[in-house]
Ligand SMILES: NC(=O)c1ccc[n+]([C@@H]2O[C@H](COP(=O)([O-])OP(=O)(O)OC[C@H]3O[C@@H](n4cnc5c(N)ncnc54)[C@H](O)[C@@H]3O)[C@@H](O)[C@H]2O)c1
């Protein structure tokens with residue numbers, strides 16, 4: 001079997017080595033000519049998978065995307081051709097939730113914010129929004145969920161979803177607004193420019209707007225115009241309209257700006273590879289031999305011991321020990337013009353999830369917050 005895989009899929013060679021011929025490719029420049037004899041194609045979000053790419057290919061039976069978002073894939077076309085498609089739902093949801101926690105910790109320190117006094121509006125309460133809500137629960141931070149599609153499903157008698165949902169207008173009044181919706185262009189709840197001139201202009205400089213979903217969910221031109229006119233909402237932007245071509249003037253108006261790397265923990269990216277491996281094994285009816293844990297390296301720091309009462313200062317320390325989003329912000333600001341958006345992403349330094357760090361807590365200072373937040377327990 002001939003498998004084409006994106007060169008930015010961690011452990012692809014390890015997972016797929018028993019399947020036959022492996023051909024790595026660069027995601028943005030893949031051509032129809034290159035993949036005309038592929039049996040399986042494994043992509044990430046920067047490869048448009050559609051008729052133009054696959055019309056010349058008569059052998060392909062499987063397409064996988066090692067990502068959560070699938071807006072780059074023409075699923076209708078694949079289905080018409082009888083080509084099986086798998087994505088990796090939830091693979092990097094923890095990573096994105098930890099990006100948001102790191103951003104909150106950084107901004108809390110910068111503006112002397114008591115995190116426990118905040119309310120976060122989570123827009124999109126799927127895998128990522130839910131992981132974030134669990135971390136906020138651990139931290140005792142209030143939140144409101146906005147997800148009209150889940151709210152609708154909840155009305156079904158078989159639904160066991162007991163969460164409460166609010167309208168977008170209410171979510172947009174929260175101290176922090178964190179966007180976790182897919183990019184959708186049509187339908188009653190289309191997310192294309194969900195945040196537009198009208199609702200962006202209602203936000204104030206007391207609020208924080210975090211976007212780590214898809215750039216097109218916010219009208220970037222409208223946002224820039226508002227910022228230039230002195231509107232103050234504090235911005236944390238991981239995703240940009242029209243990537244890889246970023247509206248560079250907007251960067252100066254952000255608190256934190258990064259190159260679409262919220263989901264780029266090693267675990268998050270590699271879980272995408274693992275999920276496609278599992279799907280391909282099922283597709284060709286073979287037994288799985290490998291697991292992600294076979295390949296993950298040890299983290300650079302694996303254990304810390306907390307000896308004082310757990311508070312926001314200690315939270316700040318342990319979160320930043322694993323992931324300090326200011327590093328990615330600095331790389332973005334300094335390197336965008338030098339190496340470009342895709343290259344920053346391709347050369348992303350290893351980042352681990354909170355679970356890679358075991359946190360021991362002395363008995364007299366015991367708190368369950370670090371472990372509920374995702375840090376591992378230790379028997380020490
Ligand atoms: N920045 C990154 O690195 C990164 C990483 C992972 C995912 N993403 C993006 O984040 C998106 C969300 O990820 P997920 O894992 O939560 O996906 P998901 O499919 O599990 O959840 C998305 C949720 O959004 C809801 N939704 C859809 N339209 C909505 C609307 N108009 N208003 C409110 N809610 C709406 C859906 O009902 C669903 O529950 C992905 O589609 C992807 O585009 C970005």
Ligand SMILES: O=C(O)[C@H](O)[C@H](O)COP(=O)(O)O
Nearest residue numbers: 044045046067068069263264
């Ligand atoms: O949808 C996703 O899973 C994320 O946006 C993911 O981080 C995209 O990464 P890429 O495929 O562009 O490397």
